[in-house]
Amino acid sequence: MQEFQQRFNSGSLKFDDVTNRYGASDRPVFPMWVADTDFPPPEMVNHGLSHFLSSHFGYQQLAVTAAVSQWHWRRGEYIDESSIVDCCSIIAAMGIALESLTRPGDKVGIFIPSYGPFFAVTEKTQRKICPLTLDISDGNVHMDLSSLPDDLSAVLFCNPHNPTGRLWQRDELEALAEWCTQRNIPLICDEVHRGFIAEGNEFVSLASIGEAFQNNIIVLQSPSKSYNLAHVPAAAYAIIVNQQWRDTIRASITRSHLFAGALARQALILAYDELNDLWLQTMEEKISENRALLTRLLHNSSLLACIPQSTFFLWLDLRDYLNHVAPGVAADYLFKRTGIAANDGADFRSPGFVRLNFATSGEVIKHVGELLLTISSNK
Ligand SMILES: Cc1ncc(COP(=O)(O)O)c(C=O)c1O
CATH class of the missing domain: 3.90.1150.10 (Aspartate Aminotransferase, domain 1)
Structure with a gap:
């Protein structure tokens, strides 16, 4: 290294x-x-990208789905390739998901504190931010589901949590997913920071919890943080089991040309290689x-x-x-x-x-x- x-x-x-x-x-x-x-x-990514740039030009036919599903498979998560939709960035995918699954004026729950662009993308898509305050005390971060208003149209979530580094536990994730499923609203979860987990802790992806909740979950991910590829940036992707939501979101990404470019896809494929x-x-x-x-x-x-x-x-x-x-x-x-x-x-x-x-x-x-x-x- x-x-x-x-x-x-x-x-x-x-x-x-x-x-x-x-x-x-x-x-x-x-x-x-x-x-x-x-x-x-990783050096292999840098070399691979230089080689790609010097040897390829024009439109490329490059799919990220196999690399993505294998990367998750090695981490014990079974992701069906058909549920993977690539996008140029996580926040772009979040915006498209909000536009596709909610209406202007709808309330979107966002925990406070949260990564700033969650708020910006909600406002930009003319949805209303509903702040959900996290209680930070005794060195821990607590989420209180009983304080969530019943009229939310979506929840934007982050696990591991940026900025506190809180790792949400399986029971907390299931409770939140159940809450969203009961109201049939999307739980959109950004898992981009999953690369770095403190010893003795376990990361649980929302993509791997109970099938009963999967129809309401959208997981967003990219290699840009774990592999330090923000400069490219590497392709982002959404995991969407709900076929109707997936088709709508994919069509919207395609229509607005927000899919990942060839270099970004190649960066993901190189980074997600088992050798790394x-x-x-x-x-x-x-x-x-x-x-x-x-x-x-x-x-x-x-x-x-x-x-x-x-x-x-x-x-x-x-x-x-x-x-x-x-x-x-x-x-x-x-x-x-x-x-x-x-x-x-x-x-x-x-x-x-x-x-x-x-x-x-x-x-x-x-x-x-x-x-x-x-x-x-x-x-
Ligand atoms: C939680 C979180 N999500 C998303 C991003 C940015 O992702 P993208 O550039 O793919 O939109 C960041 C960048 O710092 C982040 O911390």
């Missing part, structure tokens, strides 16, 4: 947009915001070391909002440290005090918090951990 990359002056958004977004700093700067990792993709399973496991171990180190360091500090069980994110609560809570204030405070550039909680509709991306070298993480401790001990 190639080593961690310092990407200043490389055109990397995460590194080279820091000054523009956070301002100039006379301290060393630690770019820990947008969700890519500082580790290059070991690479992914090694990455997972590196990420887990960083997660464990930061959680151990911050365990007794009020900064750590919850203990992450997955992803490369830490959800930090800065509300006790701020003069006032408003969008942008928490990230600004952290950057000015430490040089750490993290996403502001307002990006997830939770001002006062920040999301820190720890997919970087262990050396940087040690340094960042010490910087975070200086904040909590100076309170």
Whole structure:
């Protein structure tokens, strides 16, 4: 595996947009915001893509379905190839699903905090956001189904959860799927962060839970996070068992030319090769070391909002440290005090918090951990 990359002056958004977004700093700067990792993709993918670019041109006939179903099969999930629909991006597929299965003005349930584009795509498609607040206490994140309003037309969900790293358990997933099935509404679940699960935890895909619920579930996935392919980006795909929904969504993706391009499909096929399973496991171990180190360091500090069980994110609560809570204030405070550039909680509709991306070298993480401790001990 190639080593961690310092990407200043490389055109990397995460590194080279820091000054523009956070301002100039006379301290060393630690770019820990947008969700890519500082580790290059598997070499086989890089080589394969270069070869593809130099040897193919024009329209390509390339299907991702076999690669997708085999990748899931190796993880104990049986996905019928006919249920797979590719798309250029997860959020595009989410927008198409909302447009296809709900009507303008309909209420869409979204848990707070959640990845910002869930809100943006709901608004862009003229649906109404119905905020469903997650309770974050005792180092855990709790979802209360009894508080869900009965008039929702769809639920947008994320497992593993971005930004908290909460891994939803089988019984919680089944309860939510049952809730949606009883009301016959789609449960649209983004599972893009499933690559990095903390030791001792198990990821359960909604695509693998009870058949009784499958007609109401749409799972969205792509290799772009696990294999660090946001620059291509790799093809995304939806797993849709409900044939009527699948046909409608596929037709809409085709009509709007939002299917994945040939390079994106080739990136998925290369990344999902069995030969990269070991690479992914090694990455997972590196990420887990960083997660464990930061959680151990911050365990007794009020900064750590919850203990992450997955992803490369830490959800930090800065509300006790701020003069006032408003969008942008928490990230600004952290950057000015430490040089750490993290996403502001307002990006997830939770001002006062920040999301820190720890997919970087262990050396940087040690340094960042010490910087975070200086904040909590100076309170
Ligand atoms: C939860 C989640 N979903 C989707 C995306 C983006 O996916 P795409 O670019 O395929 O729309 C991200 C990117 O960070 C993400 O964190």
